[in-house]
Amino acid sequence: MARYFFNIVEDGHKVDVIGADYPDAQMARMEAVRFVGQVLKEEPERVWNGAEIRIEATDVWDTVLFTILIAGVDAEALEQHR
Template structure:
């Protein structure tokens, strides 16, 4: 069974040195979404700082198979409200 590695970059590189054995790339995509959801849930709102982060999924040979990119962007209306003291 192939092994997939889920590397995270969020201003620093967090390589996945263990990886996970999964039956195919479709299962790796599902795992990537599951892991990303857990990271977003655990970040206590830091995601809204405007810093982009990504998860890069590679195979055992180091070939990049796909990348999930994450960036939260507030609308100008929300930013204007905050500068007017509305939080």
Template sequence: MPRYYFHIHDGHSIIDKDGMVLADTSEARRKAIRISGQYLDNDADVVSLGEEWRMEVTDERGLILFRLDFVVTDAASVGGSFKG
């Protein structure tokens, strides 16, 4: 089974040197979403307004298979009320 690496970039890089052996890219994608959610939940202030946070998932050769991008942006009507 292939090994996948989950690298985080948020102004500095956290490089995954160990990786995880997973069945396929679909399982790696699900794992990346869970890891991202846990990371962001543990430190909700990690993404400042306008700052980019991303996770790149690579294979054993270092080829980026996919990435998850998170950016916090202000709504166009800051201070307005939501009518839904």
């Protein structure tokens, strides 16, 4: 088991100080996606605030192991519908 931390990087840094133990990186990746889903379910407006949201998974030494990027981007066609 290894401990993983899911930090939110968006207009600052929200550091996960608790973390969670997973048997391997693949399981941590799946849990990171679930974590992102929960964050977006609770605060969907975060996608449209103009900034990219990054979830960085780190280990106990604060090494970034993988990142999930989220960004809402309006297409030019949307301007024609306004």
